[in-house]
Each structure stands twice: as C-alpha cells, then as structure tokens.
Amino acid sequence: MTDTGKRVSESLARFVAAARAADLPEAVMHEAKRALLNFLGAAIGGCRDDAIERAAGVLSAFAGPPTATVIGRPQRSDALTAAFLNAASGNVLDFDDTHVPTVIHPTAPVAPPLLALAEQRRVAGRDLLAAFVLGVEVACRLGNAVSPWHYRRGWHITSTCGVFGAATAAGRILGLDAQRMVFALGSAAAQSSGLIETLGFMAKSVGVGQAARGGLLAALLAERGLTGPEQPLEGPRGFLPVMGEAVDAARILDGLGARWEIFANTYKPYPCGVVLNPVIDACLALRAAHAIAPDRIARIAITGHPLLAERTDRPAVASGREAQVSAQHSAAVCFVRGATGIAEYLDAAVRDPAVLALRARVAVERDAAVPVGVATVAVTLTDGTRLEQRVEHARGSLERPLADGEIEAKLRTLAAHGWPGADPEPLIAAVWNLDRSDDAGEIMRLAAPRA
Amino acid sequence: MTDTGKRVSESLARFVAAARAADLPEAVMHEAKRALLNFLGAAIGGCRDDAIERAAGVLSAFAGPPTATVIGRPQRSDALTAAFLNAASGNVLDFDDTHVPTVIHPTAPVAPPLLALAEQRRVAGRDLLAAFVLGVEVACRLGNAVSPWHYRRGWHITSTCGVFGAATAAGRILGLDAQRMVFALGSAAAQSSGLIETLGFMAKSVGVGQAARGGLLAALLAERGLTGPEQPLEGPRGFLPVMGEAVDAARILDGLGARWEIFANTYKPYPCGVVLNPVIDACLALRAAHAIAPDRIARIAITGHPLLAERTDRPAVASGREAQVSAQHSAAVCFVRGATGIAEYLDAAVRDPAVLALRARVAVERDAAVPVGVATVAVTLTDGTRLEQRVEHARGSLERPLADGEIEAKLRTLAAHGWPGADPEPLIAAVWNLDRSDDAGEIMRLAAPRA
Numbered sequence: 001m002t003d004t005g006k007r008v009s010e011s012l013a014r015f016v017a018a019a020r021a022a023d024l025p026e027a028v029m030h031e032a033k034r035a036l037l038n039f040l041g042a043a044i045g046g047c048r049d050d051a052i053e054r055a056a057g058v059l060s061a062f063a064g065p066p067t068a069t070v071i072g073r074p075q076r077s078d079a080l081t082a083a084f085l086n087a088a089s090g091n092v093l094d095f096d097d098t099h100v101p102t103v104i105h106p107t108a109p110v111a112p113p114l115l116a117l118a119e120q121r122r123v124a125g126r127d128l129l130a131a132f133v134l135g136v137e138v139a140c141r142l143g144n145a146v147s148p149w150h151y152r153r154g155w156h157i158t159s160t161c162g163v164f165g166a167a168t169a170a171g172r173i174l175g176l177d178a179q180r181m182v183f184a185l186g187s188a189a190a191q192s193s194g195l196i197e198t199l200g201f202m203a204k205s206v207g208v209g210q211a212a213r214g215g216l217l218a219a220l221l222a223e224r225g226l227t228g229p230e231q232p233l234e235g236p237r238g239f240l241p242v243m244g245e246a247v248d249a250a251r252i253l254d255g256l257g258a259r260w261e262i263f264a265n266t267y268k269p270y271p272c273g274v275v276l277n278p279v280i281d282a283c284l285a286l287r288a289a290h291a292i293a294p295d296r297i298a299r300i301a302i303t304g305h306p307l308l309a310e311r312t313d314r315p316a317v318a319s320g321r322e323a324q325v326s327a328q329h330s331a332a333v334c335f336v337r338g339a340t341g342i343a344e345y346l347d348a349a350v351r352d353p354a355v356l357a358l359r360a361r362v363a364v365e366r367d368a369a370v371p372v373g374v375a376t377v378a379v380t381l382t383d384g385t386r387l388e389q390r391v392e393h394a395r396g397s398l399e400r401p402l403a404d405g406e407i408e409a410k411l412r413t414l415a416a417h418g419w420p421g422a423d424p425e426p427l428i429a430a431v432w433n434l435d436r437s438d439d440a441g442e443i444m445r446l447a448a449p450r451a
Numbered sequence: 452m453t454d455t456g457k458r459v460s461e462s463l464a465r466f467v468a469a470a471r472a473a474d475l476p477e478a479v480m481h482e483a484k485r486a487l488l489n490f491l492g493a494a495i496g497g498c499r500d501d502a503i504e505r506a507a508g509v510l511s512a513f514a515g516p517p518t519a520t521v522i523g524r525p526q527r528s529d530a531l532t533a534a535f536l537n538a539a540s541g542n543v544l545d546f547d548d549t550h551v552p553t554v555i556h557p558t559a560p561v562a563p564p565l566l567a568l569a570e571q572r573r574v575a576g577r578d579l580l581a582a583f584v585l586g587v588e589v590a591c592r593l594g595n596a597v598s599p600w601h602y603r604r605g606w607h608i609t610s611t612c613g614v615f616g617a618a619t620a621a622g623r624i625l626g627l628d629a630q631r632m633v634f635a636l637g638s639a640a641a642q643s644s645g646l647i648e649t650l651g652f653m654a655k656s657v658g659v660g661q662a663a664r665g666g667l668l669a670a671l672l673a674e675r676g677l678t679g680p681e682q683p684l685e686g687p688r689g690f691l692p693v694m695g696e697a698v699d700a701a702r703i704l705d706g707l708g709a710r711w712e713i714f715a716n717t718y719k720p721y722p723c724g725v726v727l728n729p730v731i732d733a734c735l736a737l738r739a740a741h742a743i744a745p746d747r748i749a750r751i752a753i754t755g756h757p758l759l760a761e762r763t764d765r766p767a768v769a770s771g772r773e774a775q776v777s778a779q780h781s782a783a784v785c786f787v788r789g790a791t792g793i794a795e796y797l798d799a800a801v802r803d804p805a806v807l808a809l810r811a812r813v814a815v816e817r818d819a820a821v822p823v824g825v826a827t828v829a830v831t832l833t834d835g836t837r838l839e840q841r842v843e844h845a846r847g848s849l850e851r852p853l854a855d856g857e858i859e860a861k862l863r864t865l866a867a868h869g870w871p872g873a874d875p876e877p878l879i880a881a882v883w884n885l886d887r888s889d890d891a892g893e894i895m896r897l898a899a900p901r902a
Contacts, residue, residue, distance in 0.1 A: 054677040058668070062515040062529040078513040154688030159641070186649055190610070190658035193644035196688035198637060203679035206672065207641035214661065217509070221657065226505040228654035237605030237647035 008234040008249050012138055013181035015256050016168045021130035029435050031262045032129045035136070037431045038097050038267045038407050039107040040071065040447055043090040044422070045342060045414030047072030051202035052089050055209065059084065068116040069444035072419045076448075079116035080213050083166075086112035087212035088205035091158065093342065094324060095271040095414070099136075100264050100398055102143035102157055108208055109162025110135040113170040113216035118441040123173055125437035133262055135169025140261035142233070145251045146244035151196070153245075159194025159207040160243060164233075166215020167222075174223045186228020187218035189239045200321060267407055269396040270340045272324040275311055275373075277394035279304070279327055282377035283334035286389045294336050294358050298382045302327050304375040306366040313364040320346045331377065332358035342417045373397065419449065459685040459700050463589055464632035466707050467619045472581035480886050482713045483580045486587070488858050488882045489548050489718045490558040491522065491898055494541035495873070496793060496865030498523030502653035503540050506660065510535065519567040520895035523870045527899075530567035531664050534617075537563035538663030539656035542609065544793065545775060546722040546865070550587075551715050551849055553594035553608055559659055560613025561586040564621040564667035569892040574624060576888035584713055586620025591712035593684070596702045597695035602647070604696075610645025610658040611694060615684075617666020618673075625674045637679020638669035640690045651772060718858055720847040721791045723775040726762055726824075728845035730755070730778055733828035734785035737840045745786050745809050749833045753778050755826040757817040764815040771797045782828065783809035793868045824848065870900065 046052060047070070056070065059081050066075070068082035071089055076082070090096050091108040099106050114128050114135075143150075143161040151157050167188035171181050191214035194207035222228075233239045233252075240247045270280050279302055286292060302308075314326035323329040324345050333344045336354045349355060370376070376390040393399040395406075402410070408428050415424040427446040434440060497503060498521070507521065510532050517526070519533035522540055527533070541547050542559040550557050565579050565586070594601075594612040602608050618639035622632050642665035645658035673679075684690045684703075691698045721731050730753055737743060753759070765777035774780040775796050784795045787805045800806060821827070827841040844850040846857075853861070859879050866875040878897040885891060 051677060054675045055672060058671045058675050058677075062531045064513040064515050064529075078515075080513045154693035156641075183654070186652060186654040187657045189646050190607075190649045190654045191644050191661050192646075193642050195640050195643075195683070195690065195693055197680050197683055197686040197690075197693075198641045201637060201679045202672075202677045203634070203637040203641050203683070206638045206669070206677070210642050210665070218657070220509045221506060221653075224505045224509050226502060226509075226653045226657070228652045229648045232646070232648055232654070235648040239646065239648075242605035242646055242648075 008240070008252050009182050009185050009231050010178065011253050011256070012168070012233070013185060014178040016134045016138065016172055017176060017178045017181050019130065019134055019257065021126050024130055024133060028133055028260050028262060029129050031265065032133050033431055033434055034267065034404065034407055035097055035107045035262065035265055036111060036132065036434070037411055037428065039090045039111050040427065040431065041407070041411030041414040042093060042096040043071040043086055044411070044447065045095060045418040046092040047089040047418050049089070049092045051092050051205040052085060054202065055088060055205065056085055068119050069448045071447045074449045079120060080216055082116045083112040083216045084209035084213040086115065088209035091208045092205050093271050095268055098266050098268065098274060099140045099143065099261060100266055102140060102147050102161070103151060104140055104143045104161055105158045106136045106139050106162065106165060106265065109158065109211040109215060110139060110165040110169050112212045113166045113219070114173055115444050116216065117170060117173045119444050122438070123440045125434035125440045127173070128440035129435055131169045131172040133260070134172055135165040136262050136265070137260065138168045139165025140264070141252045142239070145240060145247050145249060149245040150243060154196045155243060156194035156196050156199065156204065156207055159211040160192045162208070162211035163188045163192050163215045163218070166212050167218040170216045170219035171222060174219055176219065176222055180222040182230065182232065183226060183228040184219045184222035186232040187221050187226065188215055189228070189232040191218065192239055192243065264398065266396055266398055267402045269402060269406070269410070271342055271345050272330060272340065273312060275308055276327060276330050277396055278373065278375035278391035279377060280330055280334055280340050281391045281394050282375055282389040283331050284338070286377060286379055286387055287335055287338055290387055292335060292379065292381070294354060296381050297335060297358060297361060297379055299380040300331050300362040301365055301378045302331060302362065302375060303365045303367050303370060303378070305370045305372045306368055307372055308375060309364045309366045315359065315362070317350060320350055323350045327364045328359045328362040329355065331362045341413055422449070459691070459703050460633050460636050460682050461629065462704050462707070463619070463684070464636060465629040467585045467589065467623055468627060468629045468632050470581065470585055470708065472577050475581055475584060479584055479711050479713060480577070480580050482716065483584050484882055484885055485718065485855065485858055486548055486558045486713065486716055487562060487583065487885070488862055488879065490541045490562050491878065491882065492858070492862030492865040493544060493547040494522040494537055495862070495898065496546060496869040497543040498540040498869045500540070500543045502543050502656040503536060505653065506539060506656065507536055519570050520899045522898045525900045530571060531667055533567045534563040534667045535660035535664040537566065539660035542659045543656050544722050546719055549717050549719065549725060550591045550594065550712060551717055553591060553598050553612070554602060555591055555594045555612055556609045557587045557590050557613065557616060557716065560609065560662040560666060561590060561616040561620050563663045564617050564670070565624055566895050567667065568621060568624045570895050573889070574891045576885035576891045578624070579891035580886055582620045582623040584711070585623055586616040587713050587716070588711065589619045590616025591715070592703045593690070596691060596698050596700060600696040601694060605647045606694060607645035607647050607650065607655065607658055610662040611643045613659070613662035614639045614643050614666045614669070617663050618669040621667045621670035622673060625670055627670065627673055631673040633681065633683065634677060634679040635670045635673035637683040638672050638677065639666055640683040642669065643690055643694065715849065717847055717849055718853045720853060720857070720861070722793055722796050723781060723791065724763060726759055727778060727781045728847055729824065729826035729842035730828060731781055731785055731791050732842045732845050733826055733840040734782050735789070737828060737830055737838055738786055738789055741838055743786060743830065743832070745805060747832050748786060748809060748812060748830055750831040751782050751813040752816055752829045753782060753813065753826060754816045754818050754821060754829070756821050756823045757819055758823055759826060760815045760817045766810065766813070768801060771801055774801045778815045779810045779813040780806065782813045792864055873900070
C-alpha cells in the first residue's frame, strides 16, 4: 500500500467530519434529492413485499420505543429496527439506484440511518443532505477501490461497502470528530457482510438491512466512545486487504471533495435487471410507433452483446422474481401491456396467457460487435412486415438519466402499489424543498400512513 | 467441490434438525456443561468492561420488552439485544474457551441465543445442551473447512463462523425443519462478518455480539418463512468459496454425529494470550517450590519456540490489554503476586512499581528446537543460584484440561470481579444439573442480580 494508503481511514474520517454543508455544490445537493426521492419511491413500493412483512413481523417483538417511521407502514419502530426495515424495503424490488462503476445501490444502506436520526433530533435538511452525500461518497469510493475483484469474488457490495457509508453518514449527523469517525469505521468493519449467493432470495434483504442498522449502531457506539483500530480499512487485517485484492487505495482519496461519486448514480426506470433496459425501451418504442397488437406478431428477435443473452436468455420462467432477468418475458409483457412496471413483474403477469403466448415467439441473439448496453429489437408481423428499433443509450443510463419528473412519476406509481390510497404529493414536495427545511424529519412523517 | 461438497448446507441442516438429544453421548453433554460454566464465568467477569458498558448504554435506548437476562447486570433486555451483550461479555476479557484446531471461541456466539430463547419459552435442559452442542459442531466444522487460510487472511473466525453456529443452535430450539434450517444458514451467511484488525479494541466485541444476535435473528426469520438460497455455504458465491480458499468440504461432513468438535474445546486458566500459559505455569511452579521473593531475582530467562517471542516479547507495555500478550509482564506479575487472574491484567497491575521493577529483568529467548506450546523459565537469584522449570503441557491445554472444579473456581473468581457480592453457588449447581432440569431458563435467572 502506498503512503497515501496508510492513512485511508484517518483521511476519510477527517474529510467526513470536517466537510462544510455550505460548501457542497448545488448540483450535488440536487442529485442527493433525486436519490432520496427515488429511494422513498422504491421503499414505499417494496414495503409490503413478503420479505419485509416477515422481517417486520419478527423484529416487532424485539423493538424498542417507536420513535422512527417504517416507510409505507403504519407501525413505527425504534431507530435501529427502522433503519433495517427501510433499507430492506428500498432495495427489495431491485428498483433502487445504482452507482454505475461498482453496482452499489448506495441509498438503501446510507439514507435510512439519517432519516431515523432526523426523527429523534432536529436536523436541518441541508445537513441531512450533506451527511447523505458524504456517506454515499465513502461507500462508493471504498467500492471503487475493491472493484471489480470484490463483487466477482461473491461479495454483495451494496451491503459490504454500504455499512461504511451508513456509519460515516450517521456519524456526521451525530457530530463525531475525526477520531470517533475512525472508531465508527472500525465497528462498521466488524460488521461488513453480504454474499451474492443470497441475491434472488429474501435473505438478501437481511444483508442490506443489517448494513444500514450496523452502520447506525457503529456511529452511535463511536459517539459513546467505543474504540476501534486506527486503521480499520487499510490495516493489515482491515477491510481493504481482507475483502479486496491488490487494492489501489489512491482511488479512495484522490479528488476527495472535488469529484463526487453521486454523479455516477443512476435510477432505474423499470423493476428488472438493468441490462434489459435498452430491450424494453426498444419494445415500447416499436409498440407506440406502430400500434402493434400482440396477435399480429409472428416473431421478436432481440440482438445484443453476448452478455445480454448470458444474463437474460430465459424463455421459461415461473415467478416474478425470475422474470426480472428474462428478456422473453420483458419483451412479451411490453407488447401485451405497453408497460413494464411493478405489476408486470409480479407472478400474476408471468402467468398471464397473453404474455405466455407471445413469450414463446421471442428469441435472444448474440452479436459480439454490439456494445454492452446497446440492443436491437426486430419484430416480424404475421403479414411479413419487419420493424426494427435500435437503442444506444437506455433510459436511466448515465448518458440518458431519468428527468426529475420521471423520478416523481416513478414514486407515484410505486406509492399506488405499496401504499394504496396515499397522496404522495406532500412527500415529493418536501424532498424537493429539503435544502430549505429546518426539520428533515418531516419527510418521514409524510412517508407512511399514520396509525 | 466434491459431490459431498455440493450438499453441505442441506446435510448440515438435516443433521442439526434430526439429531436426537437422547442419542448424544453423556461425555458430550458433560463437556457442554463445562463450556457453559466457563462461559458464564467469563461473561460475569466481563460484564462491567468498558466495551460492554458502552454497548449496553447505546442499545438500551432501542431495546424492546425485557424478557431476557443480561448476564451479571440488573437490567434485562430483549432477546436479540441480550444475545449481543452476553456474547460480547463472554468474550471481552479473552478468558473464554478455545476450539484448538481453529482458535474459534465457540460458546460466546452460540450459547447466548439459546439462553435468551430459554427465557421466552420452556426449554428442557437436555434440549438446550443438545442445541448448544450442535451449534458448536456447525461453527467448528465450518471453521475446520476454511482453516488456516481464513484466519490468516484476516477473518475473526469466532464471529464469521459463530453466526452459523448461533443460527443452527437457535433454529434447533425453534424446531426448524431441514429446509428452514437451510434458510437460517442463508440469513446467517448474509451477516457473516468480523475482522482480525479489530482485536485488541472494543470494536471486536461488536463483531462477536453481532454474530450471536445475527444468528438468533436468522433462525427467527427462517421460522417465519424468510427464504434463502439452497446452498448458502457451498454455492458458487456462498460462504465457503467467498470466505475460504481451496476448501475441503469433506471436513464439514465426515464423521458427523460420530466425532464431536466440542472435545477439541479448551478453557483458559489465565486471562491472557494462550501461548503464555506454559510460561505462567513455570513461573508459578518456581515461586511455589522455592518461595522466591521478587527482590531476590537478578534475572528471568524465558525460552521457547521463536513464535513465543514473536507474539509476546514485549518488555514495555502501558495497558492491561497490551499486558495480556507480554511475557515480561506475565512473568513479573507471577513472581510479585503469585497469581495471574483478572486483577493482574488490569492497568493498575501494569503500573505496579514492584511489577515494573521486576519486568525490566525478564528476557525472552528463541530456540527453534523447543516445540510450540512448551516453555522453560530459568531464574537467576542475586546470590547466583539458578532455578529452572520446563513445562511440556500447559494447564488448560487439550493434554492437561482444567478439571471441573477448576472451571468452578474460575467462575467464582470472575464473579467476585464482575458482580461483587454475588453468591455463584446456585448458578454452578444449576449448570451441573442442567441435563436433569425441565427449565433451562433457570440458569439465566441465577446469572444476574435482580433489579
């Protein structure tokens, strides 16, 4: 490790402790609001998922004073439990944000501890946004440093790196000095966990929930003076050498405070594998342009880089969860329903006879000359007509980010799914107003039904 | 991975779910009682440590209904929080048990979830002992399979493997079937964490506490039907390939139910690095045999395998925690006080002028011809007399285990330290009687002062 690398923990801790909220660029603050809005939508949409119902059912028996909102649900909980459940809800539908270089979903672990703290003590909106941005910075820079080895090895990077983002973001709200911020990193290091093997199962939510809860706990313990090692990240048996390989520590510190990782964050337009986004864009464009009814379609051919086929060539899927990585289901449901929202990836949509019938006529073809992220969809109609659409940059990519209004619309749709009858407009307005609010906790009071 | 390896999770789950308490050999049950007695002593002794005070202070604000005893402390807590604190207390003094092949301290993560459950529902003592033995078996067999790479890489194996032992032991008390036991292993896998970098700092306790809490949570979630992967251990991105290297899965399953890992468990006679045990034995033997007053000692030479010097040649230490791995302090305090208990490894003992004076006359010498675990202490008196003592097998080693009465005595000493005024005799009697008790929860009612 370089000389710089020897001071990673201390440097990150000093940066987070000393940064001034007033110095953060407005564009950074705005991106933070977009991320929070996207997260709140995903969490409200996911808060009734089976995994969340079961976890909430178990945890309620052990929960303390109900000071914190559980997003989308009437029953409040203690701050640690709420952080766990809200992180799990935000991520459970795979509809949250993605930091492109690392595939970290940063907001799910980082935001919930802050939102819970803002219900316990008065936190200005600008301070909450700053803490959030700094926590995302820590999580994503650690992710950059251990990528791509870490994820390939089998680590669920959202959880393993997220706990550090959660700890430092919460530590920032608690006003930890640099030494205690290092302690918080130490207790976070003791809890960094999460395995790719759990993806596709409810157990994934346990790792993501624990990242948020463990980070908040680490910060609270550090506030109380619970000590940790001086180099929890770069020490010889610290996070970087143990959970990384040939780590370039300079990637953690270079440009700190000048370049912001939150600008590499993206928001999903569809609740499915992100590689399917250009396919869906192409299908929806063809359907809209040519008013194609499903029974006029003889064949749909999807062409992309071989990686696309590897991950999504799944002609026969049985559940909504599997359908999220099926090109056949995604294309069929686009043409049958003209949409790919939450409803289109539920088990019922997978069993829809019209979708099943069309799905059988979809093929995925490999072309190594097509760049990753690009897809072409060719539809052959029963009368022989051939229609084709190529998509270079999918909606929601860094090159074609969702507009603010699209993130708002996504929240509205997700609210209708997870919290029927809700009026999400006050929540949306409160998030956009956050940098001018002197009480960030208001967001949480608007994010759930009152019991 | 071999064919056997492909069924590790399922095989372990079936074994734990199907084993009959009545079939466990009496010697296994007896060893389980020794481990619990040793653990309860260590936890009572450690329950007022700064790390525990701080963690308990933080967690009390978030704790739910106080159904569970926090060992040695008057305030009860919810079962998950109690599991965290009791595991941390049992391990914080480094005075708990050690599974020799892996250096796992198995009882700290595995026992607390069971003890907490036994206060919530009626559990027969024999069933608690069986669950404990089975959890220890799971933790230690996983440890065997990933050793020695895992610890050398930087994993705190007590926590990383302990969470699986805690999950399966708790799952056994909950009566999980084999499928749900696999789910419990899955949620445990999502939480497996703990870094060697935190050892020597309070943050270590966060990892150990979380192993117990996380294991209990995993079992409770599985009981509620929260699903996980089919192969959380041996799957391509599961615990064994991610946190191990070139794993021999046969080591997990061979002889399951015929050979018991708890027989490789040892109990520390002294609250310091286990490599110092033969040194301390030799010093205490010399002092007792020759009634040597410290001021008659001109020089103390300790000779052992170079590993002994590498780990313990620390002539100048400033704190009790550092003194736990100092041969100089340990030898000096033996001759000054004739004992090496808790009091001899507190900061006050390190500052004791008599200890400081003698410490300066202690040297550690290397001899590659001496086997690891063997030590010779040579004392040269001021009158030129030379006295020597060699120890082949230290007290507390597998070859020279502590007698039942010695573990009892250890508990009495630790109780006097952590819970002054306590009468530990009813607790000691209840542990020995455990296999005949129809209410294992009684142990916990005897393990703390009543508020």
